[in-house]
Amino acid sequence: MLLTVYEVLFTFIGVYVIVSSAGWVTGALRFVAERERESSDQFYEIPENELPSVTVLVPAYCEAKTIGACLAALRAVDYPKLEVVAIDDGSPDETAERILEHVATDQRLRFLRKSVNEGKAMAMNDGIAISSGELIVVVDADAQIHPLALRYMAAHFVRLPRVGGVTGNPRPINRVNLLTELQVAEYASNVSLMRRAQVSWGRILTMSGVISAFRRAALADVGVFDPSMSTEDIELTWRLQGHFYDVRYEPRAVLGMAVPETVPVLLRQRLRWGRGLVEVLIKHAGIVVHWRNRRHWPVYFEASVSLLWWHLLLVLWGVLLFFEAARSLGATDVDPVPWGWIAVVVTAAVAQLTTGILIDRRYDRSATSALPIVPWYPLIYWVIVGIPSVIVTIPTLLHRRRVRNVRWNPQR
Template structure:
């Protein structure tokens, strides 16, 4: 509890500096921060994404006739698939894992106490596919425990972990493992998830999100050396690295964020591999989207509060930019909430001039700059990602709605999740339930 309190105090100090200064000068200064921080981050992501593409990605061969990457020594790759109530999508996931072109593959499906017939479905698949092994857990233990059990039973040094409703491209596993074979200090590689649920506006908007936001963020973080989180739906790990850090934590809501920080605190590098494509299902309802993003926000807050007191030493200075980025993003959410409160209060009573927020609308020039930067970011991300997914330019119309939704969801989930994490005294084991998987999910 002392460490969490210290982390909270540090966050308050960081948050208090800009907010306190703003209150001393003018409420409109808060509004300037609220508007210009997204503009700064958009510019940072565009620069990082372009640098990554120019420095590395554009030289990589890619196309229908491209052979899979060669892995010296042909090491065994174990693909772990934790499943909980995946009878509808699990078979496609397992078959995509078994269909990898890399020859030395084994697939372990971990049935985590499913109640919908997933276990029987997996057993039937195992009868006709000798490279598939099924592990049955008597009751729901959570994704982290399922991954642990799979890792203990796996024979490979390299573990590719995917969700029970994801579909791997035929060379994804080899692409994920190749950086770890070439670089002995790489402990994990995160893949490139692509959304395949797009029958509603929410689904279509997320298609653009994973290229214009998630893809650029991963590239940018890879440029400055630290990745906030691997993609929990598709990532690969070095067994030796997992063993050193104690594998996945059982009490964290987002095991993918937690394992990323644990590995990097132990000085393992995390790479991003955009050619490791994995087709995923995402929520297509507001309720499903809210539950998912709230869980992500809560997991980020848990990991931040858990790790911040332990990375103060210079020994961990490479993690400081990642922590600072998260810290400022959290400050932004509270600053936006404060500006909304001051604006609303100003409609009811006369506030002192220094804290008066006259309008929530940016000046015309500022609004135009934000709109142009947003459109430029979309065009850059689609240009970089279009060779991995055809028809991305058609999603440009739907993507224009995303900035408002993205920042609004970030605001609400942060305001809800951060106090919730702070006020919780004990963390129980994180168990999962079947999420919103979309209304219509075509197979790629």
């Protein structure tokens, strides 16, 4: 009986990886063939006088160490109609002082200082309230934007009136240990590659909170950030797409960012992401019954199945350990490890990661140095990032939605 359960588990987990990696890779290659050829570069050639005005919001809480580099990168941005609003959400450290140093020397910078800490979503909403740009771009305070990123993003809004949002291509820059290297592979694959594939499918799961651009008119239509959601970026992405605005991915809009360097910080980050995803799946469950939302179905279905997959993966690990223990005690002679199947599954995962890294090499040449650690990704990283998803899913499903706003997690 246990052996049968074990075989079913292994089959589901393996088939999901194989089918989804095939979907990610083929979808991403279609995106590359259509949108990332050299001939598509003319899409971005917009006359200066046709570029819309842009307000970049930089919400910050306890970012005294990082916000200086962020604002310096923004001051180096090549864009003619630029306004930067740095927002200090009541930080007790010297974030405000660091911002003022830059505001004093650059007329394009403005400073919104909040006396009360209300969380990132509320900080961004307050920034939007005093902003003037036709486009609203959000950049995290620990990130450093590429000088041309805004031009690449703005082109979509100029060329395509239906575009309501564009997200960029975040790249980890603090590569200090195995964990950060694994995240380099993750951002090339699970972020960039999947996002390309999702564009092919019709809808994307989320714009990156670290770099996203919104059309102001679209926000007027669908509303601003929802502070009661753990991941306000996913929720707004789904709301825009639910109102049939196109949300696009622009891999040329590169931005360097800091990723968690320790397992506890990574776990906290993924707890929030996991909780946020479940909240969004609940809030937007209605899309699965409306034919007009059919282009959203692949993303909804994949996100739901992936949550089930994380749960079953951990169950599988438990059963595997049980068999190994039984074998070592001489209770059974069954070898529980299906090496042939594992080789195929791990190879499918490695092929997906490698494809992602090779595609993104055009924008981040250093990403290829993460290739040697790619085989460790499915063996270690799946467990590390799977545990938070399992911890938060059931409690989030059972609890009623919060009405208070979500607070900052300064360490992500």
